[in-house]
Amino acid sequence: MSHRQESSFVSAQQVADLAGVSRSAVSRTFTKGASVSEATRERVLKAAETLGYQVNQLARGMMNDRSNIVCIVTADIDAPYHGQFIEALTRHLQAAGKVAMLVNTSGGSGIESAMRLTLQYRAEASIVLSGQPDRRIIENCIRNGQRVIVVNRDEVADGTRNINVSNRAAAREAFAMLHRAGCTRLAVIMSDVGTPSLRARETAFVEAARGKGLAVTTVRAGPTSYETGCLAARQLFGGPTPPDGAFCVTDLLAFGFMDAARRDFGLSIPADLCVVGFDDIMQSKWAAYDLTTFRQPIEEIAAYMVSQTDRAPDQTTSTPRRFLTERVWRSTVRPG
Amino acid sequence: MSHRQESSFVSAQQVADLAGVSRSAVSRTFTKGASVSEATRERVLKAAETLGYQVNQLARGMMNDRSNIVCIVTADIDAPYHGQFIEALTRHLQAAGKVAMLVNTSGGSGIESAMRLTLQYRAEASIVLSGQPDRRIIENCIRNGQRVIVVNRDEVADGTRNINVSNRAAAREAFAMLHRAGCTRLAVIMSDVGTPSLRARETAFVEAARGKGLAVTTVRAGPTSYETGCLAARQLFGGPTPPDGAFCVTDLLAFGFMDAARRDFGLSIPADLCVVGFDDIMQSKWAAYDLTTFRQPIEEIAAYMVSQTDRAPDQTTSTPRRFLTERVWRSTVRPG
DNA sequence: ACCGGGTTTGCACTGCTGTGCACTATAGGG
DNA sequence: CCCTATAGTGCACAGCAGTGCAAACCCGGT
Numbered sequence: 001m002s003h004r005q006e007s008s009f010v011s012a013q014q015v016a017d018l019a020g021v022s023r024s025a026v027s028r029t030f031t032k033g034a035s036v037s038e039a040t041r042e043r044v045l046k047a048a049e050t051l052g053y054q055v056n057q058l059a060r061g062m063m064n065d066r067s068n069i070v071c072i073v074t075a076d077i078d079a080p081y082h083g084q085f086i087e088a089l090t091r092h093l094q095a096a097g098k099v100a101m102l103v104n105t106s107g108g109s110g111i112e113s114a115m116r117l118t119l120q121y122r123a124e125a126s127i128v129l130s131g132q133p134d135r136r137i138i139e140n141c142i143r144n145g146q147r148v149i150v151v152n153r154d155e156v157a158d159g160t161r162n163i164n165v166s167n168r169a170a171a172r173e174a175f176a177m178l179h180r181a182g183c184t185r186l187a188v189i190m191s192d193v194g195t196p197s198l199r200a201r202e203t204a205f206v207e208a209a210r211g212k213g214l215a216v217t218t219v220r221a222g223p224t225s226y227e228t229g230c231l232a233a234r235q236l237f238g239g240p241t242p243p244d245g246a247f248c249v250t251d252l253l254a255f256g257f258m259d260a261a262r263r264d265f266g267l268s269i270p271a272d273l274c275v276v277g278f279d280d281i282m283q284s285k286w287a288a289y290d291l292t293t294f295r296q297p298i299e300e301i302a303a304y305m306v307s308q309t310d311r312a313p314d315q316t317t318s319t320p321r322r323f324l325t326e327r328v329w330r331s332t333v334r335p336g
Numbered sequence: 337m338s339h340r341q342e343s344s345f346v347s348a349q350q351v352a353d354l355a356g357v358s359r360s361a362v363s364r365t366f367t368k369g370a371s372v373s374e375a376t377r378e379r380v381l382k383a384a385e386t387l388g389y390q391v392n393q394l395a396r397g398m399m400n401d402r403s404n405i406v407c408i409v410t411a412d413i414d415a416p417y418h419g420q421f422i423e424a425l426t427r428h429l430q431a432a433g434k435v436a437m438l439v440n441t442s443g444g445s446g447i448e449s450a451m452r453l454t455l456q457y458r459a460e461a462s463i464v465l466s467g468q469p470d471r472r473i474i475e476n477c478i479r480n481g482q483r484v485i486v487v488n489r490d491e492v493a494d495g496t497r498n499i500n501v502s503n504r505a506a507a508r509e510a511f512a513m514l515h516r517a518g519c520t521r522l523a524v525i526m527s528d529v530g531t532p533s534l535r536a537r538e539t540a541f542v543e544a545a546r547g548k549g550l551a552v553t554t555v556r557a558g559p560t561s562y563e564t565g566c567l568a569a570r571q572l573f574g575g576p577t578p579p580d581g582a583f584c585v586t587d588l589l590a591f592g593f594m595d596a597a598r599r600d601f602g603l604s605i606p607a608d609l610c611v612v613g614f615d616d617i618m619q620s621k622w623a624a625y626d627l628t629t630f631r632q633p634i635e636e637i638a639a640y641m642v643s644q645t646d647r648a649p650d651q652t653t654s655t656p657r658r659f660l661t662e663r664v665w666r667s668t669v670r671p672g
Numbered sequence: 673a674c675c676g677g678g679t680t681t682g683c684a685c686t687g688c689t690g691t692g693c694a695c696t697a698t699a700g701g702g
Numbered sequence: 703c704c705c706t707a708t709a710g711t712g713c714a715c716a717g718c719a720g721t722g723c724a725a726a727c728c729c730g731g732t
Contacts, residue, residue, distance in 0.1 A: 259623035287595035
C-alpha cells in the first residue's frame, strides 16, 4: 500500500513490497558487483519492470557523492562551433555513463549564476566553453571538490584543467599562406570580445606579418558573428586601404566577410581576395564558401575533456594539454 | 568538526556549526517564505559566504519531489535548427528557475536509453525534439508523474503535451508561390527519415500540386543534411526531368540543393530554378543563400514548452497547441 | 511582576538509496 | 550425521535538506 501520491516516481521500497523482498535486495540488484542470488534478482527485475522502476540517481548521488552530472556552461549555443562541441561532449559523456547539464550564460543572468547552478546540482565537473569566470568563483568550485575544465584561458587557477589549441602556430601559418599567395595588404577580421584565444590568433598573425615588414589592419566590428563579418568587409572595402588578403579569427566571421565582399563589392575569391578562417565548422566545406581554414580537433578535445572529468587522485595543477590544429586547404586562397 | 573529506561539497550542517545555529536555521534562510530573524539570517549568510555553501538541489529535490530538472532529448544537436531550439529552451528554462539536462540520442544508445536517463534523474518533464519514442516508454514516463512534451507527433498518447506546426498550410503556400512564379516541373527534396512533420510537408505539397494537375517527383537521398541536398540535385539534374521549382522540406537540404545546382550544373537562382525552404534557420538569410522559406516561431514554441513543463493539476490530454509559420520572402523565388 | 500574543528556534521525522555488519540457510566434506 | 565455509539476506545507519510541532523567546500592556 503506497502512501505516496498516485502519479509520482516509483521507489525501491515499492518494488521490494511487490517482489516480497527487502529493499536492500532491490538496491543490490541494481548495484554492480553486489551479492544477490539469481532467484531474487529475477523476482526484483520482474517487479521493477512491472512498476516501471528506475534507480533514483539523485539519491544514489547523495550517497556516494558521485552525481555523474557534468555541467557545460557556455553562451551562444546556437553558434555552429558550439553546437558541434556540445554534440561531441554529450555523446562522450553519455558513453562514459554521465549526463550533461547545459547551462546557458546568454540569458542575462551571467556566468556567476551559472557556476552557482553547477555547485547546487553537485556536478562533478564544469566544462567552461565560453566566458571568463571570475577567479574567485573558480576557486570556490575547486574548494568544493569540483573539477573545472577550461579552454584557452591562459591564467591557470590552482586545480583547473586547462586545454590549449595551437592558436599562435596556426595564425603564423595563416600569414605564411597569404604571403605565399602574394597578398600584401593584409587584414585581420576580429571580434570585439577579448577572448584569449581570439586575441592570440590576432597578435600572432600581426607579429608574423611584421616580421616580413608588412602592416596589418585589424577590424573589430562587433561580436563573433556572421553580421560582424559583413560589417568588417564594408568598413574595409569602403575605406582607403582595401585588403587583398584577410585572416578571419573565426569561420563565422569569414562567411559574412566573404558574402559582403562578393555581393557588395563584386570581388571574386581567391582572384581578388584571399581568405583564411579558423575552426573548420560544418559550413566551411559548403560549396558556397569552400573555405580554407584550420580544423580544431573537436572530437579529440571533447574526448579528452570527458576523461578529465573523472575525479583524479591528485589535485595538483596539471600542465595544460595542447591540441594541434590541422590546415585544411580549400579554395579561398590562391595556391602559392 | 567535519568528518568529511577535505575537498568535498559544503553541507548545511557545516554552515550551521560555523554560524552557531541549528541546521534548521540554515535551511530556513535559503527557503523562500520561511521564518527567520534578520540577525540569524545574516549570520548564516555570512558563514555560507565564507564556506562557499550552495544549497544541494539534489537533496532538496528529493524532499519535495521537484528536481527542477527538465530533459531535452534529441539527436543531431549540431544541426542549426536544433541548436537554435536548444538555445531558446535553455534560456527560457533558466529564466523559470529550472535547468536543462541535454540527452543526446545520436550516440548509438538510442532513445529508450535516453528516456531511462530522464526517469533516473527524476526530471519533471521531458522535451522530445527528435526521434520517435516507443509508446510504452512514454506511458511509463507519464505513469511516473513526468510530463512529456512532443513536437509534431500525431499519435497522441494519454497525457503528452503535443505541439504542432502548420506544416500542411505552409507546404500548400509553398506550392502556390512556385506555381505563381511559373514553375511547372516540380520536385520535393525530402529526407529518408520518416518524421511526421517532414512527411506532412511533402504530402501536402504533392496534393496541392495534384489539385492543379501538376506532377511532383520526390527525392529521398539520405538523412536530413546538406550533403543529402547535394545528392538530390545531382540525381534530379542528371536525370531525364530536371525541375524548375523545388520545395525543400528543410533549409539545410535547400542549401545543399542550391549549391550543387549552381556549381555542378551552372544554374542560376531564381532565373532557372526557384527554391523554397522550411525553418528559416540562421543561415537562411546569409547572402550566399538568401532563401525564401517559412519561419518557425522557435522563441514562442520554446516559451510555450517551458510553460507546459510545470506540473499541472489535470492529467487529462490537452488538445495540441498549434503554431503558425510565417512566410519569409527572400530571393530564391521569382516574384509572381 | 505577570500575562498574553506573536515570532524564532530546535527537535525529530521524512524522502531515497548504498553498505557494513550480523545473521540465516545452504551445501559440501569428513 | 555433524561441522564449517560461504553465499544471501535484512537491519540499521549515513548522507542532505525541508517542515510540523512544541518549546523558548521577546515585546508590550496592565
